[in-house]
Structure formats: structure tokens, C-alpha cells
């Protein structure tokens with residue numbers, strides 16, 4: 001069998017990916033489905049770290065729009081990511097995959113604090129590391145967390161798993177029949193054209209640190225493995 005193209009991978013899972021058809025909250029059967037794929041990738045010996053979002057539970061921006069102080073609302077969002085991380089950890093461990101959750105904000109009774117060198121050690125030992133709590137700072141996103149952690153642990157790629165979107169388009173394909181999908185882009189293209197890939201902070205950080213991204217559809221079974229093997233799925237964004 002051919003070797004995986006990427007050995008150390010950051011997978012960004014949005015909170016929405018854990019919600020199933022309800023679009024809100026945590027749906028264990030949905031998580032069980034893609035954990036099968038994560039197990040297959042883990043069995044290939046790929047070092048896998050996961051950054052989870054929290055948008056299935058709470059988004060700081062929405063709280064702020066409704067009159068809350070933004071920083072306070074953002075801390076709630078960071079806590080939402082921790083709930084998702086625990087659900088993911090539970091499902092992975094039930095499937096026989098060893099894991100560690102590391103939080104950017106200390107909560108030692110339920111997870112380890114984020115320690116970069118320890119995260120790398122876990123990966124070397126074959127544990128899946130789940131990064132929870134975002135960057136630990138309000139006004140940031142879990143996309144930025146993925147770019148930051150990827151730079152810190154020297155990941156080969158960020159896999160941006162999207163819900164029912166199979167790559168980056170010139171416009172929203174649901175609204176514009178002329179929208180075309182890109183196979184390859186640069187980070188600068190993404191920023192200059194204002195394409196919907198990551199927020200601009202995350203894109204700048206990925207560009208400055210030369211971290212490639214693969215944007216692909218999570219809902220197509222087998223896609224996580226295809227992306228890691230280097231198959232041409234979705235859109236690849238490079239430096």
C-alpha cells in the first residue's frame with residue numbers, strides 16, 4: 001500500500017460536524033461515523049491532532065450581536081469547544097484509539113493543559129491529541145487555533161473538513177450558478193479574493209508559516225483518508 005503523503009496532520013473539525021442533521025448540539029451517532037475514519041487513519045500510523053470548534057453550541061459573535069460583552073461571549077464559545085472535545089475523546093476511546101485532550105485554558109480535572117512538547121510526545125506515542133479551548137483568547141477562532149497549533153507542532157498540513165462543501169469556490173455555489181471550484185490556490189489568493197476558507201487571521205498565519213491546507217467535504221465517506229494519502233480531493237491551498 002502507498003505511504004500517506006502527510007505524516008503529522010492537524011484536522012480542523014467545526015462544531016457543526018458533530019451536530020448531525022439537527023444542526024445543533026452533539027449527536028453521538030454522527031461522531032461515531034467519522035471516528036471510524038479517524039481510526040483507519042490512525043491505524044496507518046499517521047500522527048493526528050484535532051482542533052474542534054464550538055459553533056454547534058455557541059458562537060461569541062452571536063452573543064455579542066445580542067448585547068453581550070464580546071469577550072465574555074467568546075469565553076463561552078471556548079468552553080463549548082471543550083464539551084465537543086470530550087465527546088470526541090469518548091467516541092475515539094470507545095473505538096480503541098488512545099487520546100489526550102489538551103485545553104488552552106486550564107481545567108485539570110477534565111483534561112491536560114496545553115503543553116506543546118507534551119502534545120508532540122503524545123503524537124509520537126501514537127495518541128490522538130485533541131486541542132480544546134481554541135487559542136484561549138477571545139476575538140480568535142478555532143481556525144486560527146488550527147493554524148497556530150499546526151505551526152507550533154510542525155504539522156505537515158491542516159485538513160479543513162467542511163460540512164457538505166467539497167472545496168473552495170469562486171462564489172457561493174448555492175447562490176451563484178457560475179461559481180467554479182478551485183483545485184489549487186495560494187494563501188495570498190484566498191486573502192486577496194476574500195474567499196471563504198478560514199478567517200483572515202488564520203489565513204495570514206498559515207501563509208506566514210507556509211502551512212498547506214486541504215479543504216474537503218467531511219460528509220463523503222473515506223475523504224479524511226484520501227486527503228491524508230494526497231489524493232486530489234477538494235482544494236489545496238499553499239504558500
Ligand code: UDP
Pocket residue numbers: 013014015016052053054055056058059060061073074075076077078080081133134135136137138139140141142143145
Ligand atoms: N473562540 C474564541 N477564541 C478562540 C477560539 C474560539 O473566542 O481562540 C470562541 C468564539 O466565540 C467562537 C467560538 O469559540 O465563536 C466557537 O469557535 P468557532 O466559531 O471557531 O467554532 P466552529 O465554527 O469551528 O464550530
